[in-house]
Amino acid sequence: MLMNVAENVVADALHGMAAAHPDLVVDVENRVIVRRDAPVEGKVGLLSGGGSGHEPLHGGFVGPGMLDAACPGEVFTSPVPDQMVRAAAAVDSGKGVLFLVKNYTGDVLNFRMAEELAQDEGIQVASVLVDDDVAVTDSTFTAGRRGTGATLFVEKIAGAAADEGAPLERVEAIARQVVAQSRSFGVALAPCTTPAKGSPTFDLPAGELELGVGIHGEPGRERRAMMTSHEIADVAVDAVLTDLEPRLPVLVLVNGMGATPLLELYGFAAEVHRVLAERKAAVARTLVGNYVTSLDMAGASVTLCQVDGDLLRLWDAPVQTPGLRWGR
Amino acid sequence: MLMNVAENVVADALHGMAAAHPDLVVDVENRVIVRRDAPVEGKVGLLSGGGSGHEPLHGGFVGPGMLDAACPGEVFTSPVPDQMVRAAAAVDSGKGVLFLVKNYTGDVLNFRMAEELAQDEGIQVASVLVDDDVAVTDSTFTAGRRGTGATLFVEKIAGAAADEGAPLERVEAIARQVVAQSRSFGVALAPCTTPAKGSPTFDLPAGELELGVGIHGEPGRERRAMMTSHEIADVAVDAVLTDLEPRLPVLVLVNGMGATPLLELYGFAAEVHRVLAERKAAVARTLVGNYVTSLDMAGASVTLCQVDGDLLRLWDAPVQTPGLRWGR
Amino acid sequence: MSASALDAAFFVRWMTASAASVNREADRLTELDSAIGDADHGSNMRRGFAAVAKALEAEPPATPGAVLMAAGRQLVSTVGGASGPLYGTLLRRTGKALGDAEQVSVDELRAGLRAGVDAVGQLGGAAPGDKTMLDALDPAVDALATSFGAAAAAADEGARATVPMQARKGRASYLGERSIGHQDPGATSSALLFATLAEVAG
Amino acid sequence: MSASALDAAFFVRWMTASAASVNREADRLTELDSAIGDADHGSNMRRGFAAVAKALEAEPPATPGAVLMAAGRQLVSTVGGASGPLYGTLLRRTGKALGDAEQVSVDELRAGLRAGVDAVGQLGGAAPGDKTMLDALDPAVDALATSFGAAAAAADEGARATVPMQARKGRASYLGERSIGHQDPGATSSALLFATLAEVAG
Ligand SMILES: Nc1ncnc2c1ncn2[C@@H]1O[C@H](COP(=O)(O)OP(=O)(O)O)[C@@H](O)[C@H]1O
Ligand SMILES: Nc1ncnc2c1ncn2[C@@H]1O[C@H](COP(=O)(O)OP(=O)(O)O)[C@@H](O)[C@H]1O
Ligand SMILES: [Mg+2]
Ligand SMILES: [Mg+2]
Ligand SMILES: [Mg+2]
Numbered sequence A, B: 001m002l003m004n005v006a007e008n009v010v011a012d013a014l015h016g017m018a019a020a021h022p023d024l025v026v027d028v029e030n031r032v033i034v035r036r037d038a039p040v041e042g043k044v045g046l047l048s049g050g051g052s053g054h055e056p057l058h059g060g061f062v063g064p065g066m067l068d069a070a071c072p073g074e075v076f077t078s079p080v081p082d083q084m085v086r087a088a089a090a091v092d093s094g095k096g097v098l099f100l101v102k103n104y105t106g107d108v109l110n111f112r113m114a115e116e117l118a119q120d121e122g123i124q125v126a127s128v129l130v131d132d133d134v135a136v137t138d139s140t141f142t143a144g145r146r147g148t149g150a151t152l153f154v155e156k157i158a159g160a161a162a163d164e165g166a167p168l169e170r171v172e173a174i175a176r177q178v179v180a181q182s183r184s185f186g187v188a189l190a191p192c193t194t195p196a197k198g199s200p201t202f203d204l205p206a207g208e209l210e211l212g213v214g215i216h217g218e219p220g221r222e223r224r225a226m227m228t229s230h231e232i233a234d235v236a237v238d239a240v241l242t243d244l245e246p247r248l249p250v251l252v253l254v255n256g257m258g259a260t261p262l263l264e265l266y267g268f269a270a271e272v273h274r275v276l277a278e279r280k281a282a283v284a285r286t287l288v289g290n291y292v293t294s295l296d297m298a299g300a301s302v303t304l305c306q307v308d309g310d311l312l313r314l315w316d317a318p319v320q321t322p323g324l325r326w327g328r
Numbered sequence C, D: 001m002s003a004s005a006l007d008a009a010f011f012v013r014w015m016t017a018s019a020a021s022v023n024r025e026a027d028r029l030t031e032l033d034s035a036i037g038d039a040d041h042g043s044n045m046r047r048g049f050a051a052v053a054k055a056l057e058a059e060p061p062a063t064p065g066a067v068l069m070a071a072g073r074q075l076v077s078t079v080g081g082a083s084g085p086l087y088g089t090l091l092r093r094t095g096k097a098l099g100d101a102e103q104v105s106v107d108e109l110r111a112g113l114r115a116g117v118d119a120v121g122q123l124g125g126a127a128p129g130d131k132t133m134l135d136a137l138d139p140a141v142d143a144l145a146t147s148f149g150a151a152a153a154a155a156d157e158g159a160r161a162t163v164p165m166q167a168r169k170g171r172a173s174y175l176g177e178r179s180i181g182h183q184d185p186g187a188t189s190s191a192l193l194f195a196t197l198a199e200v201a202g
């Protein structure tokens, strides 16, 4: 791995973000990334965070039109409440702060604690849980669906709404709407290696793949003999469509897990479009790249988000962050 | 690998690019990617290309403010002259076309043939060779320095100059200036796997690394026991600075080879900044990410480009491509 | 100090010794978490208890309750993940239940831990049988009625009993039936904490 | 057709047989290119000669020169890389040198190939000893004065002689001294083309 010591990878990366992005204030000591002009007068503060290892999510999505702050935890470990409390204080302009939380037990618990503590400090806080991964059965027998690729859609669209000056309840409602209309499915062709462990998180012989993986190097729901890009798109898009049944056009995120070349991702994007056309699902926009990653895992995920005209307008609105940037 | 059959990876990827980027015209049959509004009246056409496997280079850099067209070859194989001739015809507005060519024997020969053929068709063509890799001794005993990371700087800055309406000789001169003031050095922590070969292009035991690699999965100049990010930055930046000796501020590209997580790249960027500060080299801008890749190779490269006020202005100018986008 | 009177120093020793045992077993905890989780439980516990030991050394609280509350706060502020808030809550609630007594009896500790374990169940929504730390914590607290050694043995047995279970809470639940056949990392670290308690108690 | 009179059909057979032998040996060529290059020489040659065979089958040219010129054009238009323009130039220049004769003698072919090989040298700026295809092509053309078999043997020997050389041209030159100890892929494919020529000549 390209690193110094495993204990410092997150701090080292934050130093690099500070060096590369003068528009961000990176508090390495306290693990908080805030846009330089925060708090933005009259604007709801948008805050997210989670374990590191998913870059550019979340720190790379801080900036005008998206997040006001991000709280990176250790690799694959939710941040601690202190981080969110500090970030909330930094971005609150008096209009309140919205926490965007991926649905993992650790994230849920730490953000919940932070919400209470921030409210104790007089900050108005609301939270929205992102839970889009259809590979996980949503029942009382699981921790519920994981939050994966839809996080990008939620952060972008809610960010645009906040940017327009929408009040907290409205930004929260829009974020909930995006979550409700988004579904994902991921596959791994090779596991990832965490700095702390230093070896692959699971064994996956060449010639096999894992269907239904998340973004934390966990094994998936099922192991299969290697499939073609065509076959994988069939399975992934079918899993998503079966659950989502969109009647409106969709945003498509063809997301790389980290080590899959863009060349392959684009080929996979073509297959995803093929299946969508076969299933008569209209495509509004397509984004292809490494956005919600799992360190150096090879593989990809597909996220669809059904959008009406308003959500599409918010998606197209200008955004200016290290990881997503257009329209300005 | 996330693919169907090895023979079709490039065509499959082009289908995906066509689906994802309505601003581009992607001719899958003839392997040419052209911005939709080409030829742009009164503007010099900027054209590049090379083997595939380096995405987003070059196809991802087609758009306003950067390239007018790109010609993707097979994986790690220069494109054929027919592609460049067709692309040149598509982007020539009568102001001439500039070929930006990475210095590899194959690229040089195929672009040279294309230049002759295009000139036969009455198109004014000039060419600039990019050769920035200091790991290769530039002597009559080699094919000369490879073109690597500096290609991004050349395409962006020459693209901005063309966008401003500069004539062919001026755009060519600026491209040459960027090449002359840019140097790179790359390291590999793990080899890549080409679709055609299906196995790593060289053996690199865990715990060792290759110093001085290019972007085609070739072994480097030297194999060493694994080094820390700190040590690698020392070696890489020293190699570049020894050759470049910048007196003006530099653009810094901390480029991932494909499979190195952004988390690690940012940590490496911090180390690169440290060395630059120690060596009293001023930094104008820093870009961190996977821009000039080598499929799924793990590793990184550092490119520095010394810039005066004019080049910096051109670097900062708006650009609107799938792979690089700001200011508009 | 009588066998049944535990003072602040005893709890500091428990926490400090826990930092050592967690540090020693970190790789194994991570390995277990790698099979059915995300391979961070060992480093999470190591980071958290190292902070606990450091904080207690720097400013040793005067009462058993204060020791556990300070330790819990450190865990909440340094661990993250699921285990940070859960173990943090365990220790804080237990400490709170102990009040500001200078010494507590084993029975008072057992009652305190019961409150702590119940709080963990409430916070995480899990019950014994869900393949979590509760499968070690819950029987351990009951067995403390007998002895520290019995508590440690019950925790260990509880942790080993998670192997055939299918996870219903936490990350491992994503795996469905594939979570069967692996020991839960959190139950394993809980057993480690009770083993350390028994050692410290002598 | 006398032994020394080669017609268009002979050259079509050479090219078609070359497509077969290149296809058969593609993995080995790629393996060699993997050691000191970029692991594409096998697929490059396979793609190019498959196109050549297809084009010649679709529209067989009438003269030896036209066959080689058409083949060379196909290579230029389908191979890319260094080998596309170089092998394309080899065949086009050789074809050009053969003019529009309906049949050519072995000696005329040798003279034509000499022009072709010299053009390769000029285009790529390499000379024998630089560890390129020229190390097989150059001695092979000279040996053609003796026989097809001698040419094939000389090409093979020339290819094998590249093993101890340090590359001074092409990608392998980037490796400096590390290029020593590996056989050049282009020299190897050149030897293959001459071996096929000898086979076709019977
Ligand atoms: N809802 C829950 N209730 C009780 N314990 C839980 C719950 N969710 C997870 N755990 C425990 O936490 C352990 C995992 O901790 P850790 O790996 O540190 O956090 P994370 O799962 O966030 O990576 C599991 O092995 C399990 O024992
Ligand atoms: N300048 C040159 N002159 C002659 N032959 C060359 C030259 N450069 C490369 N070659 C030949 O081309 C071969 C490589 O071909 P190939 O792998 O198809 O192209 P690339 O190097 O562009 O990947 C080398 O093994 C060598 O024999
Ligand atoms: Mg975790
Ligand atoms: Mg090549
Ligand atoms: Mg874990």
Ligand SMILES: [Mg+2]
Pocket (backbone or CB within 6 Å): D033, D037, D038, D039, D040, D041, D081
């Ligand atoms: Mg090659």
